[in-house]
Amino acid sequence: MKKHKLLPLSETMHYILLALREPLHGYAMMQKIEEMSAGSVRIAAGTMYGAIENLLKYHWISPVETQDTRRKVYQTTAEGLEILATEQQRLQRILSLYEGADGFEKV
């Protein structure tokens, strides 16, 4: 199978998909991600806009209807959650290697 263009997920994409398990608009996403990453990831406006467009293109997130007519709110789709699940497996494998799995030296 040909690898998807966005895989493995970049740090930005990872945090956005994780943050959007609850519906949020762009700026709220940035704030939430800053909090989730303990202040280490602060996504800039242009990067946020481009990432949203990209994720919408692959239907990993979708717009959610709200009362706010000016700001668009998004949420991770079922497809997006599947992507997160496969990424979790990939990262768990790497983490287990860090922790010395299968007789490999612990880092």
Add this chain to the structure above:
Amino acid sequence: MDLKKFKIFFDIDKEEQWLNDMLSKGWVCTKINSAGFYTFKNTADLEQVIRIDCQQDLRKEKRSNYKQLYEDFGWQALKETSYDGTFYWLKRKDGNDQLFSDNDSQIAKYKRLMKHSSNWAILSFIWFMIFYNNDNFSNFLHIKDAYFTPGLWDKEGFAFLFAFLFETPFALMRFIPPWLFLAAFAMYLVMYFRYRKSIQQFIQ
């Protein structure tokens, strides 16, 4: 007090640099005209920053969505509309003064700029070819051939002067467009290769 300047840039990064240099001297840009005219206003607030973004194909709904998002992040648009896809954003410095925070989005920006310049290069070249084929090629190189009046160059005195001056506007209209489009083509080509070079710093 207003200050007006005319400047043409081949590179969005250089333009951004210049606008920020002006800011550090106390001149904030208030108006930008696509033809290259910039209007500046005196400001005491030196802690501001300008960033230029390039976004094509932003139709009505998408554009307001794009603007709302940038405004939420504290950016203020210098221009309400954009014909060439460039957007100028101003804000007070607060430590988060970039539009892009990762490599992928930086690369994507330069790719958009490359696409933009190559599209315009192709379009300019097509226009050049249309003008080139329209009249014959020789009047593109020799301005004398752009005068169609029979026997013009054999006339003398007033008869010559009158016929010459009468046709000059028409001759210029035949002579200038191909050169203009050729110049535009060259300019966009230069821009394309500059952006291609700029992208390298983000690709290992």
